[in-house]
Amino acid sequence: MKEILFNCYIYSFLFQKKHGNFYRFALGLIRCSHSIASNNLCLLQVDLSVLEKKKIPYLEPSIPFGNCSAIALGDWVSQIYREGKSKVESEIKIDIADFIITYLYRLGDHLFAITGKKWRNLRVKLTPTFTSGKLKAMFQTLADCGIVLEKYIENIAETKEASDIKEILGCYSTDIIGSCAFGLDCNSFKEPNSPFRVYGKRVFVRNTLDHMKDLFSLTFPKVARALHLRVLSKEVSDFFMKTVENIVAYREKNSYTRKDFLQLLIEIKNKNGQPNGHKGDGTTLTMDEVAAQCFIFFLAGFETSSSTTTFALYLLTRHPEIQDKLREEIHTVLERYDDQITYDSLSEMKYMKQVIDESLRLYPPLPFLQRVSQEDYKIPGEDVIIEKGTPVFIPVIGYHHDEQYFSNPEVFNPDRFSEENKKEIPQYSYMPFGDGPRNCIDEVTDEEDIDENIIGEERMETDIAGTYEIQPNINSERFGIMQTKVALTSILRKYRVTLNKKTKVPLEMDPKSGLLSTKGGVWLNFEKFTKDNRLLVS
Ligand code: HEM
Numbered sequence: 001m002k003e004i005l006f007n008c009y010i011y012s013f014l015f016q017k018k019h020g021n022f023y024r025f026a027l028g029l030i031r032c033s034h035s036i037a038s039n040n041l042c043l044l045q046v047d048l049s050v051l052e053k054k055k056i057p058y059l060e061p062s063i064p065f066g067n068c069s070a071i072a073l074g075d076w077v078s079q080i081y082r083e084g085k086s087k088v089e090s091e092i093k094i095d096i097a098d099f100i101i102t103y104l105y106r107l108g109d110h111l112f113a114i115t116g117k118k119w120r121n122l123r124v125k126l127t128p129t130f131t132s133g134k135l136k137a138m139f140q141t142l143a144d145c146g147i148v149l150e151k152y153i154e155n156i157a158e159t160k161e162a163s164d165i166k167e168i169l170g171c172y173s174t175d176i177i178g179s180c181a182f183g184l185d186c187n188s189f190k191e192p193n194s195p196f197r198v199y200g201k202r203v204f205v206r207n208t209l210d211h212m213k214d215l216f217s218l219t220f221p222k223v224a225r226a227l228h229l230r231v232l233s234k235e236v237s238d239f240f241m242k243t244v245e246n247i248v249a250y251r252e253k254n255s256y257t258r259k260d261f262l263q264l265l266i267e268i269k270n271k272n273g274q275p276n277g278h279k280g281d282g283t284t285l286t287m288d289e290v291a292a293q294c295f296i297f298f299l300a301g302f303e304t305s306s307s308t309t310t311f312a313l314y315l316l317t318r319h320p321e322i323q324d325k326l327r328e329e330i331h332t333v334l335e336r337y338d339d340q341i342t343y344d345s346l347s348e349m350k351y352m353k354q355v356i357d358e359s360l361r362l363y364p365p366l367p368f369l370q371r372v373s374q375e376d377y378k379i380p381g382e383d384v385i386i387e388k389g390t391p392v393f394i395p396v397i398g399y400h401h402d403e404q405y406f407s408n409p410e411v412f413n414p415d416r417f418s419e420e421n422k423k424e425i426p427q428y429s430y431m432p433f434g435d436g437p438r439n440c441i442d443e444v445t446d447e448e449d450i451d452e453n454i455i456g457e458e459r460m461e462t463d464i465a466g467t468y469e470i471q472p473n474i475n476s477e478r479f480g481i482m483q484t485k486v487a488l489t490s491i492l493r494k495y496r497v498t499l500n501k502k503t504k505v506p507l508e509m510d511p512k513s514g515l516l517s518t519k520g521g522v523w524l525n526f527e528k529f530t531k532d533n534r535l536l537v538s
Contacts, residue, residue, distance in 0.1 A: 056384065072509035074367040074397050074516040081398025137259055138180050139343045139482070145176045146341055146486040152189050153491055157526040162500035164521035165313055169306035169487060174200055176483055177301040181261040181294055182247055199239045200302060240298070244291035261297055265290045300440070303515055304365040305483045311363035312356055312488060314507065314522050315412045317499040322414060323492070326355055327529070330493045346485045354414035356484050357422075360432035362412060365515050367397035369434050396431050397516070405429035433478065440478065495526040 071079070149172045156163045171188035174197050178186035186196045248266060250256065257263055269285045285293070316323040329351045337345040346352075370393060377386040386392075401409045405426055406416065415421060433440035491497065499505070500523035510519035 072511040077367045077395045077397050081395040141179045146490040150490040162523045165524045166310045166521045169309050173302040173306040181297045183258045240295040241291040244294045305480045307365040309484045309487045312359035354417040357417040358414040361400045364432040367516050369394040399429045498525045
């Protein structure tokens with residue numbers, strides 16, 4: 001371990017000579033002009049001399065890690081946003097809509113990470129996984145996981161012991177994604193040490209070495225690739241790769257098919273009669289690429305959704321009147337559906353959606369978005385060019401907590417997202433799912449009868465034209481939102497949740513996590529409710 005750490009330092013010092021020091025890389029401050037959300041801040045990571053030459057203001061970097069810091073990710077992004085905003089006097093403005101949608105793609109190396117044409121082709125192929133028809137078909141699996149969750153809560157409520165909801169929801173989400181993506185019964189509640197759960201958790205806990213590698217890869221992406229610098233541990237990626245390979249081999253040998261994400265990838269892999277796939281441009285996939293995509297799906301889905309539900313429940317314990325109002329809605333809607341949690345009953349829970357939207361505003365699991373310019377980008381009307389390859393950070397959590405866009409931004413107020421009020425929220429000031437063609441995969445218009453691949457192609461053609469007009473079905477729900485709704489309904493319809501004193505208030509965020517995640521869990525007490533909203537005292 002120490003040797004690797006040492007090597008990392010050596011590499012960084014070697015490259016200082018050629019490319020400038022880490023600390024010479026600073027976050028340049030650019031204001032975003034957009035007709036609606038103006039003055040938002042964007043951050044460019046470039047060498048100081050470049051920023052100085054272009055007269056772009058920047059945050060003063062310090063030795064040895066520039067503008068990076070050891071504090072938790074969300075706190076760090078909020079801090080640089082506040083500092084940046086108070087400092088930026090630049091009149092240099094870019095159009096965030098143009099920037100986020102047309103020119104920039106995310107950094108990295110899987111669906112998250114692949115770029116350009118290959119990413120487009122793949123995304124076109126994956127988009128049909130999310131038609132409303134397919135989501136509805138998958139819903140039963142979701143609902144089944146909700147039943148397991150409800151049963152589990154029932155058991156712990158009987159013991160009257162507090163439980164860490166973050167851990168419980170981690171098991172719930174692992175089961176859902178394992179099942180919907182791979183057709184696997186992960187059984188995380190019964191087997192908390194099942195390999196899926198253990199490896200899944202390990203990915204998000206980042207130690208100092210991981211952070212250094214992230215920083216290095218971000219600063220010198222090409223060098224990191226040339227050195228095969230791993231951002232994920234070999235053990236973790238080997239486990240996921242092997243698991244997917246085994247499932248694929250089983251399905252192909254037994255001609256077994258299933259309506260899940262993996263099946264779609266297998267079809268892409270075997271397209272044009274090439275059963276082993278070949279390294280391609282995203283229209284076909286190799287076995288390694290199939291495994292990598294499944295893995296990313298698993299990662300993208302499980303921690304984000306469980307964090308969203310954890311934060312929502314935490315906020316509901318701090319605001320019991322909102323919790324009561326939400327429970328009232330749950331009971332009223334479920335009464336019309338014979339007490340069944342169904343896709344349609346959840347879609348009717350509008351106040352619940354407001355609660356989730358507001359929780360995501362205060363605690364977006366991904367506190368910033370990353371992009372990298374694919375080509376030299378001339379800021380319209382300015383004498384400034386952002387060179388190809390420049391990493392760009394969009395500090396989403398900063399916008400979410402900015403008084404300029406949300407009055408009393410630290411107050412939890414789901415009414416901000418009522419049908420009437422949400423029209424007032426400036427575009428691009430609220431982005432918990434990102435935005436542009438690389439946003440979180442969304443449900444597409446429901447049309448089981450239409451050829452789904454055509455839907456995908458058409459959607460992408462609109463993208464290539466640069467106008468990105470894709471509008472999801474107005475009643476659509478994202479998979480992550482549905483997952484959160486099932487969990488909240490399963491818990492709140494029978495239990496009132498209160499915060500146990502084991503939880504640190506205000507919540508402390510974990511500096512080791514690669515996402516916005518609490519340190520030390522969120523401990524809840526569960527008190528049983530009768531159907532007519534009375535607390536059962538035993
Ligand atoms: C409430 C839960 C969720 C939140 C807050 C969330 C948020 C995000 C965000 C912020 C991004 C990056 C967007 C950008 O850079 O513009 C993203 C990408 C992505 N998310 Fe989600 N997500 C959630 C749930 C899920 C679930 C359940 C799945 C899959 C089942 C999923 C699959 C993906 C994928 C595959 C991408 C990469 C898309 C691409 O690069 O083309 N997410 N998500």
